[in-house]
Amino acid sequence: MAKRKGAEEDEGLDSLLDTMFNVVGILIIVLVVVQLGMQESVKQIANSMRVDPLALEQLIKDLEEAQKEKLKVESDLKELNPDEQDLEALIKRLQSESIAKEAILKSQQGALDKALIAQKDALEMAKKAEANKEQREKLSSELNSMIDQIAKLEATLDDTPPRAQKPAKIVNLPDPRPAPEGIKEATFLCVGNQVYPIIDEPLRDAARKRTEYQAERGMRKYVSDPKQGIDAEKFVKDFNDRPMTDDYFRISMYAAGRDPRLRLEPKEDQGFKIAEIQNPRSRFRRLLSQVDPTKFYFKFIVLPDSYEAYVETRHVTDEMGYLAGWTPVDAKWTYTTWVGGKVKFGPEPPPPDPNAPKPPPKPAGPKPNVLD
Structure with missing residues (x-):
């Protein structure tokens, strides 16, 4: 019975080894196939890729421009000194500038409002002036007529000979x-x-x-x-x-x-x-x-x-x-x-009171001055 058992164990190992060698062989075959496929793909890619000199030159220029922009940005960052204190000072400066600009904007807004009011007043005055145009023309016509009349009177006055002076009148001073x-x-x-x-x-x-x-x-x-x-x-x-x-x-x-x-x-x-x-x-x-x-x-x-x-x-x-x-x-x-x-x-007025005291007679005043 023991011998049969060992024989069975040997048979199991053989089967295991066969299976393992079969798997390894299959893997090797797959590896070889994959390796051959990769080499073929690399060759095909290498054969298919061609470099355009003009495109390469343009890429180099773009790379140089990008490098310059990078350096400029780094320079600007260095000038800004983005330390904590510098950032706080920068924020305060920007706030003060903002307040100043806001004040300027308010003053400009006030000036604009005044200008709009003045424009509105000017338009109203223009309307009134247009409404009074007829009256102004009438007054202007009357003024021109008066000026012409004054000119005629001045011309008449220039042509009029001087009048003889009248003799002086003698007036006596009053003697009341x-x-x-x-x-x-x-x-x-x-x-x-x-x-x-x-x-x-x-x-x-x-x-x-x-x-x-x-x-x-x-x-x-x-x-x-x-x-x-x-x-x-x-x-x-x-x-x-x-x-x-x-x-x-x-x-x-x-x-x-x-x-x-x-x-x-x-x-x-x-x-x-x-x-x-x-x-x-x-x-x-x-x-x-x-x-x-x-x-x-x-x-x-x-x-x-x-x-x-x-x-x-x-x-x-x-x-x-x-x-x-x-x-x-x-x-x-x-x-x-x-x-x-x-x-x-x-x-009729009421009769005078007989018991009322009589007023004292007024003294005779001076005679009025009626002659001069």
Whole structure:
């Protein structure tokens, strides 16, 4: 039995060896085949690869350029010194530059905004100028017309011979003093460079008689309530519907409180002009000659437009021996006078208190200076 066992072991080793040699042989064969295939491939590759000289030269140039770029980058990196401190300083410098550029940009933005606003204003002004173009052209035309007119007037002035100088007028300095005792006032109004004699006593008498007659005839019309008295508005209107006149004035009535008063309005071109005043035989001289210089003095009321007429009149009155004085008034001044009589407007005032103390009499003041 033991012998059989050894024989079986020997047979197993032989089979193993056969198998191993078979595998090794197959591997050798495969190696040889692979080696032969690789050599063939290398030969084929070597035979198929051909180097282009121009392409090789271009590759060399590109390599040199790349080397130069590499050196430049390395140089720039060396200049930057990319250490930690240098990088921090670089960051700070870049931040400060950024802030400065931002400030510049803001200022430029502000300037741009201002420029835009100015442009907008300019456009609006241009629109307004275009809208006012017609008016400007009209004003320009008027200005040119005025310039032409001035030129014509200057030419006329150059051609006008010089006027003879008038002799100087002698004007006496005023010497204010009161009028003599017992002498009365005769009034003249100087307006429109003319002289108007005011003969008011006959006017007042005629107005007083007419108002009393009007009140008596129209009592029912003007007095609706006896306590309220005469209605001033109705009464004055009826009086002025038939105005009074004389040679020199138009007379109208108005109410001053309870009293009727007269307003005298000069008639145009009915006064005495300077030429007539200077004429020794004029109607003005004849009128003055009828006044007694021992019983009357002349009072002249002078408006601003009539000083020349007043001066000429004073020359005449002084030559004729009359005392005179004058009162300057403003341009809106109007001569008025009272009417008097029984006619009063409105309700009666309350009676005075009989027990009220009487005020002391006022002392007589100095006589007014009416002559000069």
